Amino acid sequence: MRLTDLSTKTSRWFDPNVPLSDIVVSSRIRLARNLAGHRFISRCDDEEKQEILQRLKEIILSLKELGDIAFIDIAGGSSIERDFLIERQLISRNLAIGRGPRGVVIAANELFAAQINEEDHLRLCVLAPGLNLDKCWEQISRIDDCIGEKIEYAFSRRYGFLTACPTNLGTGIRVSVMLHLPALKITDQLKKLFASAKDMNLTVRGLFGEGTEAVGDFFQISNQVTLGISEEQIVEDFQTLIIPKIVEYERIARDRLLVKDANILDDRIARALAVLKNARLISSHEAMFLLSNLRMGINMGRIKEISINTINELFLLTQPAHLQINKGRTLNAEQRDILRAETLRAKLN
Amino acid sequence: MQCEICKTKTATVHLTEIINGQRTESHLCQNCAQKEGVSVKSQLSLNELLSSLIAAHQHTDEIGDSEISKKACPECGITMEQFRKQAVLGCPKDYDVFEDDLKDVIEKTQDNNLTHKGKIPAKAQADPNAQNENRDKIEELQKQLSQAVKKEDYELAAKIRDQLKDLQ
Numbered sequence: 308m309r310l311t312d313l314s315t316k317t318s319r320w321f322d323p324n325v326p327l328s329d330i331v332v333s334s335r336i337r338l339a340r341n342l343a344g345h346r347f348i349s350r351c352d353d354e355e356k357q358e359i360l361q362r363l364k365e366i367i368l369s370l371k372e373l374g375d376i377a378f379i380d381i382a383g384g385s386s387i388e389r390d391f392l393i394e395r396q397l398i399s400r401n402l403a404i405g406r407g408p409r410g411v412v413i414a415a416n417e418l419f420a421a422q423i424n425e426e427d428h429l430r431l432c433v434l435a436p437g438l439n440l441d442k443c444w445e446q447i448s449r450i451d452d453c454i455g456e457k458i459e460y461a462f463s464r465r466y467g468f469l470t471a472c473p474t475n476l477g478t479g480i481r482v483s484v485m486l487h488l489p490a491l492k493i494t495d496q497l498k499k500l501f502a503s504a505k506d507m508n509l510t511v512r513g514l515f516g517e518g519t520e521a522v523g524d525f526f527q528i529s530n531q532v533t534l535g536i537s538e539e540q541i542v543e544d545f546q547t548l549i550i551p552k553i554v555e556y557e558r559i560a561r562d563r564l565l566v567k568d569a570n571i572l573d574d575r576i577a578r579a580l581a582v583l584k585n586a587r588l589i590s591s592h593e594a595m596f597l598l599s600n601l602r603m604g605i606n607m608g609r610i611k612e613i614s615i616n617t618i619n620e621l622f623l624l625t626q627p628a629h630l631q632i633n634k635g636r637t638l639n640a641e642q643r644d645i646l647r648a649e650t651l652r653a654k655l656n
Numbered sequence: 657m658q659c660e661i662c663k664t665k666t667a668t669v670h671l672t673e674i675i676n677g678q679r680t681e682s683h684l685c686q687n688c689a690q691k692e693g694v695s696v697k698s699q700l701s702l703n704e705l706l707s708s709l710i711a712a713h714q715h716t717d718e719i720g721d722s723e724i725s726k727k728a729c730p731e732c733g734i735t736m737e738q739f740r741k742q743a744v745l746g747c748p749k750d751y752d753v754f755e756d757d758l759k760d761v762i763e764k765t766q767d768n769n770l771t772h773k774g775k776i777p778a779k780a781q782a783d784p785n786a787q788n789e790n791r792d793k794i795e796e797l798q799k800q801l802s803q804a805v806k807k808e809d810y811e812l813a814a815k816i817r818d819q820l821k822d823l824q
């Protein structure tokens with residue numbers, strides 16, 4: 308598997324042909340694990356990191372049920388390759404900027420990633436399009452069992468899985484759901500949502516932006532507490548309670564917009580389409596913002612001639628590292644803005 | 657960093673809010689944050705919460721004994737002082753070595769939970785020591801429980817009873 312095999316297509320987790328995917332883009336579950344008998348990453352020298360990397364890599368590559376998989380060496384890769392993997396949500400920024408031997412095992416379908424020597428020795432991750440946390444949990448738990456039979460994890464009866472940061476202690480689980488919430492944003496209800504999320508010990512962060520800023524109304528909502536609540540309980544809360552409630556709020560906000568402010572809504576969507584179809588130079592920030600409006604327009608039935616799949620594809624293809632990998636060379640900011648505008652015009656006209 | 661309100665004390669409460677895609681930050685000391693009615697726990701992101709907790713902890717240590725922060729883990733050499741700076745531990749043993757120091761941090765970041773509930777890996781299930789570890793823990797908690805009752809600290813007693821329930 309080579310990166311260029313992935314770079315011209317959208318990710319499987321961005322598949323729009325699943326229920327609720329107009330609002331719930333994707334589900335992901337991550338498990339943090341460390342090996343018994345080794346120090347945590349911050350206290351490992353390169354030799355120890357290499358040993359951990361080698362062992363985990365061999366075990367994971369030998370797992371049959373993962374299908375077509377590949378190891379990508381992060382320490383040896385270029386910064387564009389690392390950024391590319393971040394844009395596809397297969398590695399964290401933390402792994403990209405880390406030091407010493409480290410890497411990631413990725414399934415060819417991009418629905419599984421195992422980061423080695425990130426903050427913990429092992430960070431397993433399973434993704435699915437739409438709201439499908441039950442399936443994610445079933446898969447990741449089975450993979451975790453297989454690895455746990457071959458290697459001894461750092462574990463105590465009292466504290467569960469021992470992690471480098473106490474915020475992951477216990478189950479080491481992080482359940483995250485990526486949501487597209489443009490109507491809650493337009494109707495100014497996000498602050499309310501964030502406040503109640505915090506009361507429920509949930510984290511909300513913006514996606515596709517640089518740093519923590521949200522561009523294009525995509526948000527990721529995750530659990531904070533990892534100790535004292537079972538994995539199944541957290542998954543069930545997300546799957547049956549938390550996410551359906553947010554989806555309901557977003558739907559109500561969309562319906563209300565259609566009834567009360569259809570003109571404003573249509574104007575916004577039409578302007579977005581006009582700019583995306585005609586711009587000669589466009590920044591990543593502006594493209595994300597306008598694509599988000601367009602995505603809302605298609606999902607609300609206001610635009611019929613463009614498929615949601617095209618939009619999802621453009622979210623990835625117009626990201627800086629994607630542009631450069633597909634062009635086959637590094638580009639400066641202006642060159643990227645030109646190429647981004649070309650890519651948009653080609654797909655939308 | 658100085659507190660934005662009183663401009664004298666060190667800011668330990670860092671608030672980040674995203675409103676309409678605009679990020680605003682404010683930095684306050686514990687006192688001013690309280691006066692502003694900021695519920696520290698509900699406003700902070702996880703990492704910010706952790707570093708402010710660690711910073712608060714460090715402060716009490718400077719007044720009290722500094723021995724605790726000098727104690728090093730025999731396995732990896734980390735001290736609590738270093739943990740407070742990096743927010744990550746050095747090895748799995750640290751959870752035993754610095755049990756008392758970490759309890760506070762764990763309790764506050766984990767919604768007052770102190771006992772694991774959930775998956776147990778295959779190798780730990782097969783390990784007879786793990787069973788013993790559990791029994792030791794229960795005995796220890798029962799001891800703590802009777803002491804708490806003796807001291808008429810019923811709040812603590814209730815907490816210990818809950819922990820026992822989880823283990824049994």
Ligand SMILES: [Zn+2]
Binds near residue numbers: 659
């Ligand atoms: Zn102040």
Ligand SMILES: [Zn+2]
Binds near residue numbers: 731748
């Ligand atoms: Zn240690």
